[in-house]
Amino acid sequence: MTDATANDISDRSEATRGRRDIGIKRRYAAERRFKAYGMIAIGLGIAFLFILLWSVVSKGYTAFWQTEIRVPITFSEEVIGTAEEGAANQSKLMMANYPQLARDGLIQLLEIDPENSEAVSAANGLVSQGVRMELRDMVLNDLQVIGTTEDVWLYASSDLDSALKGSYDLSVEESRRPISDLQLEFIERLEEMGALEQNFNWGLFTFGASSRAETAGVGVAIIGSAYMMLIVLALALPIGVAASIYLEEFAPKNRFTDLIEVNINNLAAVPSIVFGILGLAVFINWFGLPRSAALVGGLVLTLMTLPTIIIATRAALRAVPPSIRWAALGLGASKTQTVFQHVLPLAAPGILTGTIIGLAQALGETAPLLLIGMVAFVADYPETPLDAATALPVQIYMWANEAERAFQERTSGAIMILLGFLALMNLTAIFLRRRFERRW
């Protein structure tokens, strides 16, 4: 009896298993495929990230080095004028033919015949046009230098710089590359003499806009961005926190507050370029603020960052447990006292994190700044937020439009600097969250 039942069961299960097996194989295959799609998707996403970063870094890391040539410069009185003349007449010093000094120095260094104009111009193409400023500043700083001979490290031209960094294919025929055979010979000779060196490119961090790659830097743009970040911080943080406190703690539930809420959610999703149009029409056209000013940029970015800060602050306020409020109210604190003396301090880490993330967003924003005239050739440091300024991402945009190889390298370098700042800000935010976040 029992045997029969057992046989029955095993028979049936055998039969059913036989029938099901076909389905299960197919279904498991589908399952594996589905899972693989997911893994491929994640892999692709991460691969894209690394390709992007690699493409920037591989193009840009060389921008942090700059080739320099050591040239013996004779500050000849024939070219500059005597020190006494210079002291009396600054403009003569400013206008003197400094590139000639560099040329003469190179001729002497490479032992070229000064009559051989081809060789002279080839040698001259090795140093940057920026020598005019470099040597002028030396002379203006110290008039005693006139009449003496000194070894000076001069910036190499961007062509020489790119050639040394291997951006040009030097095996192609001479007419198809920007560096001639004669120049290659000079370069070799300079290297043998130890007069060619690659040094850390401080200029990238200190210079302003320039039409020459070797004297172009992001210094001015960083200052402009810093002004804007300060303005955003000074305006968006208090306004955003005040707005969130009202909406979260005080606001009665009515049409008006509903309207504000819908508004804030919408503003967070409005394309950034629309904020640029707003800034152009309102701040520049109506209020008459100057174009290209860091102040206007800061105001526009403030309006853009507000929704981010408000949303983060409200979340932080909501995370403070109601028991804290009840305790304070129960001990006789007023509503305002409760919020400002008890809830707000507890929400502060969350608010800070949100603010930093909002600032990081604002730092990378380009489109609205283009519209308010920050696409400007600004070579001098802005002294006040009302002076013409430019911003780091806008500088990247302007360089990206330059065709020269050396500028492409600098663009990638500038992007690395920008990404470095962003990474720093986001890591700070993560650190703050880890360190101070409280879970109730």
Added chain:
Amino acid sequence: MSTSIIILIVLLVGAVGGYAAYQRGRQLRIERGMRPHSRPIYHASYVLSWAWVPSLLLLGTWLIASPILNEIQIRNAFPEDAVAEAGLTDDLAYGIVESIGVGLRSLPEDERDQIDEDTPIEDALPLFRQYGVAIASASQDWMLPLAIESNIWSTVSRWAMTIVVVLFAAGGAFYGYRNIRTRLRARNKVEKVVNVTLIVASSIAIMTTVGIVFSMLFESADFFSRVSAWEFFFGTTWEPRFSAAGSGGETGQFGLIPLLAGTLYIGAVAMAVAVPIGLFAAIYMAEYADNRTRSVAKPLLEVLAGIPTIVYGFFALVTVGPFFRDLSAQISGLLTGNYSAFIQAQSVLTAGCVMGIMLIPFVSSLSDDIITSVPRSLRDGSLGLGATRSETVKRVILPAALPGIVSALLLTASRAIGETMIVVLAAGVAANLTINPFEAMTTITVKIVQQLTGDLEFTSPQTLVAFALGITLFVITLCLNVYALYIVRKYKEQYE
């Protein structure tokens, strides 16, 4: 005196008043031997608000009103017919008067004294030029006295403002201080001020929206008075520069269609890249991945969202564009033996793909949130009935999460449409109307940037069209956002 110094004085007056009030509040307790209603810090804040709020409000009003009043006065003082005689409009004439005023102010004092109301304008112009102020040649003799008058007005107004504002601050502080007594309900009053401040701060969001809408509405209305709305919305040619050369007609060709087509096409390519990758990544992370994979993969994907769009634009310009071009050259070389690229470096494909990469984290993190918020019970029920995980996802979770996912996709699409820097660098500026994804097309945002950088003239349709484009873009994205938020709200209620 400059505005910032006035503000500084007001702040200082308030601070001094506040300090005095603080001391007074402490003294009250000692003198009367009973506790005042409010603590000293509230007395201080009370005086502070009396000193700061009225005077700063007055300062703001004055700064806005004074130039307007000045302008009205000067315009009324224009001699009749003289403006028309000189072939000017009122606005132009006022502009010249203003710049003469600027010129006068930039002169050194001894030279300014030589110019009085009877000086002929020809004598004054070289002086201005010498100090770097160029003035239109259409300037007239009668403008000089007006400019002088205008300068006097603004100087007097500034001094009056300084005095009145500082008096207000001091008066406010004094009034507040006089009011301090044990029974003064300082805390309640201060809290009222705080409350009003909070309301003002939260209405800034509304003011921003109103500002966006009105600033664009006014300028677009101006544009549509020059170019018909029909021509703008249904025109198929975009050639705004054409008329600027003065080819007779005022209007160029401002057809929205090619720009809109480019925007939607690039957006569609981007979505075609981002949606499958993002969605599958989200599903894998929500349903399959263990905690370790999740904690590595999720932040890595989110880094993609934190990279500024200008970086993506540069990536498209120097890496992806040339890559597609060379790839297509190789392919056509292999197929036909003719090594010419059929994909242009700036193309719909390039811009779309790179934008798609940028959008992956938006799709994945939005859908991840939605998928994980599907109730556990639905999942367990399906698994318990013997469905595999993928079947559960396909037949149970996705249908349940569909409204949320649709709204996530709508939000992503609105981002794709509003994206600027990638398309500026990678899509090209030629307003083509084509269905070939290998050619360059342009978008609404590119044209806004193009029309609004460089020299602006707020009277020419070439500039104003950007505002019409802006409001079109705003309306499209607004509709997408509002609809998406509406779906999310409805969906949330379903499971909460």
